[in-house]
Amino acid sequence: MALFRIARYEEQENVTNTEEQAQVLLQRLQVQARERQLRKQKQQEAKAKASPTGDKIPGSPKPAHPNPSSPVPPEPKRKAKKRKRGDGSPHRLEKSASETEAESSPRGTGSSRKPKGKKKKKTGKKDPEAAAGSEKQEKEKDPPEASEPSGETSESPHSALVLGVPNKKTLPKVQPFLPKWLAEPSRVQKSVKNDLVPIQDIPGIHPCLQKKLKTNGILSYFPVQAAVIPALLESASHGFLVGKGGYQPSDICVSAPTGSGKTLSFVIPVIQVLLERVVCHIRALVVLPTKELAQQVSKVFNVYADGTGLRVAQITGQKSLAKEQEILVQKTDSGYHSLADIVVATPGRLVDHIDQTPGFSLRQLRFLIIDEADRMIDSMHQSWLPRVVKAVFHGDDAPGSSPLFRRVEPRAITAASTSQPQMPLQKLLFSATLTRNPEKLQELGLYQPRLFSTGLESQESTVQPGIEQDVEGKYAFPAGLSHFYVPCSLNSKPLVILHLMRNLKFSRVLCFTNSREHSHRLFLLVKAFGGIPVAEFSSRFGPGQRKMILKQFEQGKIQLLISTDATARGIDVKGVKLVINYDAPQYIRTYVHRVGRTARAGHTGLAFTLLLKVQEQKFLQMLREARAPELGKHLVRNEHLKSLVPQYEEALAELQKTIRNEWKQKNA
Numbered sequence: 001m002a003l004f005r006i007a008r009y010e011e012q013e014n015v016t017n018t019e020e021q022a023q024v025l026l027q028r029l030q031v032q033a034r035e036r037q038l039r040k041q042k043q044q045e046a047k048a049k050a051s052p053t054g055d056k057i058p059g060s061p062k063p064a065h066p067n068p069s070s071p072v073p074p075e076p077k078r079k080a081k082k083r084k085r086g087d088g089s090p091h092r093l094e095k096s097a098s099e100t101e102a103e104s105s106p107r108g109t110g111s112s113r114k115p116k117g118k119k120k121k122k123t124g125k126k127d128p129e130a131a132a133g134s135e136k137q138e139k140e141k142d143p144p145e146a147s148e149p150s151g152e153t154s155e156s157p158h159s160a161l162v163l164g165v166p167n168k169k170t171l172p173k174v175q176p177f178l179p180k181w182l183a184e185p186s187r188v189q190k191s192v193k194n195d196l197v198p199i200q201d202i203p204g205i206h207p208c209l210q211k212k213l214k215t216n217g218i219l220s221y222f223p224v225q226a227a228v229i230p231a232l233l234e235s236a237s238h239g240f241l242v243g244k245g246g247y248q249p250s251d252i253c254v255s256a257p258t259g260s261g262k263t264l265s266f267v268i269p270v271i272q273v274l275l276e277r278v279v280c281h282i283r284a285l286v287v288l289p290t291k292e293l294a295q296q297v298s299k300v301f302n303v304y305a306d307g308t309g310l311r312v313a314q315i316t317g318q319k320s321l322a323k324e325q326e327i328l329v330q331k332t333d334s335g336y337h338s339l340a341d342i343v344v345a346t347p348g349r350l351v352d353h354i355d356q357t358p359g360f361s362l363r364q365l366r367f368l369i370i371d372e373a374d375r376m377i378d379s380m381h382q383s384w385l386p387r388v389v390k391a392v393f394h395g396d397d398a399p400g401s402s403p404l405f406r407r408v409e410p411r412a413i414t415a416a417s418t419s420q421p422q423m424p425l426q427k428l429l430f431s432a433t434l435t436r437n438p439e440k441l442q443e444l445g446l447y448q449p450r451l452f453s454t455g456l457e458s459q460e461s462t463v464q465p466g467i468e469q470d471v472e473g474k475y476a477f478p479a480g481l482s483h484f485y486v487p488c489s490l491n492s493k494p495l496v497i498l499h500l501m502r503n504l505k506f507s508r509v510l511c512f513t514n515s516r517e518h519s520h521r522l523f524l525l526v527k528a529f530g531g532i533p534v535a536e537f538s539s540r541f542g543p544g545q546r547k548m549i550l551k552q553f554e555q556g557k558i559q560l561l562i563s564t565d566a567t568a569r570g571i572d573v574k575g576v577k578l579v580i581n582y583d584a585p586q587y588i589r590t591y592v593h594r595v596g597r598t599a600r601a602g603h604t605g606l607a608f609t610l611l612l613k614v615q616e617q618k619f620l621q622m623l624r625e626a627r628a629p630e631l632g633k634h635l636v637r638n639e640h641l642k643s644l645v646p647q648y649e650e651a652l653a654e655l656q657k658t659i660r661n662e663w664k665q666k667n668a
């Protein structure tokens with residue numbers, strides 16, 4: 001950014017050149033012109049006579065460096081110096097373009113050029129913004145290219161007086177591009193209903209796992225499972241060691257809609273690969289953003305690991321650190337022994353155990369699974385990933401591990417690096433809204449990644465990384481989702497919720513607000529209104545209470561669950577037929593995850609978003625840009641709400657009382 005600014009200031013300064021500077025520059029140009037003329041005269045005497053100015057013969061090629069005595073270094077060197085600054089990123093490319101634009105401007109460069117050794121005089125007239133460019137920056141600037149033998153510099157000196165005129169010359173824009181693996185993903189079929197693959201059609205799955213799948217009502221694989229399971233099994237076909245030909249297996253990224261079965265697409269192959277293990281070590285680590293999600297995923301692992309001898313541990317902070325340590329590590333006379341093969345964790349607690357649990361070793365970790373990966377990238381400021389990678393490659397050796405199987409971070413492949421058996425660390429990323437921003441993904445240090453994506457038609461070709469662009473891109477929505485917006489006023493919003501609940505009579509409705517205060521008030525209001533089994537879910541409650549609320553919702557004891565975005569991601573509650581956005585979400589990613597709590601696993605579902613007049617345009621635009629399926633408009637007539645008003649007003653009075661009491665209690 002700083003470099004970009006310098007270029008801008010440079011241009012600003014160009015515009016504010018003083019007469020004195022112009023004079024100095026003019027003299028310089030004249031000297032150069034004369035020198036050029038002399039040289040050319042010597043070389044082409046006949047032609048020099050024909051050209052009275054001696055500056056330029058029309059059509060003659062540009063000399064590589066017109067003035068050997070010029071203080072400006074030869075062109076190739078200067079260019080090399082500039083290239084050094086570039087970092088190769090698409091951003092950088094864009095900045096370079098603007099810099100180049102400023103620098104290659106014949107007039108601009110001419111005006112910004114200062115005679116070497118002379119300091120630019122400060123004048124009272126100096127543009128304040130130009131003044132912001134520090135003197136140091138000015139000194140560090142590459143010498144401008146006034147001496148470059150372009151047509152302009154070789155014109156008569158008078159033309160050089162048109163200094164500071166903004167450069168109109170347009171340069172070809174540098175097109176940012178996506179890396180091939182992001183631009184050309186392995187396509188995953190979209191339809192969870194039509195593109196099913198029978199369980200027996202995917203070879204290599206242990207009969208006991210197949211039996212379990214059937215017992216749990218899974219007779220066919222969903223498309224994402226049919227694509228990812230074989231790829232993972234293939235990458236681990238040599239057991240825990242490196243893949244075919246000694247190559248480290250590719251990391252795998254999966255972008256598929258909400259409710260499309262991403263969880264089983266890693267649970268099944270991971271259990272399949274670990275089935276053969278002899279000694280218990282942590283071989284698979286799943287990291288998720290919330291306790292609830294970690295609970296859900298470890299439940300699925302437990303179902304399929306049951307009876308296999310594999311042990312699953314959940315470390316989310318729901319229990320005390322000491323209690324969690326008991327299920328992770330055992331101390332014996334021969335040292336510490338792992339009690340878990342698969343660990344499901346939230347990032348904070350994981351780091352606690354890396355730091356504080358004696359014997360907690362990730363030296364034998366084979367799979368690192370990052371679920372809700374885009375959200376986990378957002379939480380990278382916690383630096384949990386570098387800690388995990390460090391614990392894998394540089395941690396203390398686990399007891400019983402063979403020194404033969406050294407772990408080395410991925411690097412250039414050489415004969416030496418492939419000659420030793422090695423255990424790779426394979427990263428697996430999953431999300432319904434996986435970012436396509438290469439810079440964000442870079443933070444994960446992926447090794448030759450491979451992307452599986454349901455995506456939209458021609459999605460990848462339109463996504464362009466850049467500084468300001470929304471590369472979060474377009475996401476696939478579940479096919480069974482029908483979504484509508486409901487225009488309403490601020491005052492009628494609660495009435496609309498009550499109307500929808502009364503009319504649609506769904507047994508499990510999830511309603512999202514943008515803050516826990518909103519959730520709490522709406523909950524109190526609906527409760528005071530009566531007739532609807534309602535509960536709220538937010539960080540107001542501890543993990544134990546939240547677990548209980550979700551359980552009751554799943555059991556159908558709660559008809560309306562009013563929640564913050566704490567339940568927006570990953571939560572899989574069967575039978576949620578309706579999602580209501582009481583507060584419109586600000587970001588498309590949030591919308592995708594919220595409405596994705598319904599229409600899961602090939603089922604149908606409804607979503608309503610309540611919109612105030614002022615929100616409509618922006619929201620509709622956001623969905624259009626995301627190429628979401630067509631959003632319907634659902635009108636709720638005033639006469640439908642009128643009948644609710646008397647009861648509603650009583651509920652409002654009740655709400656006021658409750659809030660006053662709560663406030664008193666809080667301040668007592």
Ligand SMILES: Nc1ncnc2c1ncn2[C@@H]1O[C@H](COP(=O)(O)OP(=O)(O)OP(=O)(O)O)[C@@H](O)[C@H]1O
Nearest residue numbers: 218220221222258259260261262263432570572601
């Ligand atoms: N092959 C299958 N057949 C039938 N049901 C399945 C199959 N695979 C998964 N399911 C069910 O589909 C539901 C959604 O699965 P899952 O939670 O893994 O979705 P997801 O893609 O991870 O969604 P999200 O992005 O919201 O986290 C679960 O209830 C799961 O049991």
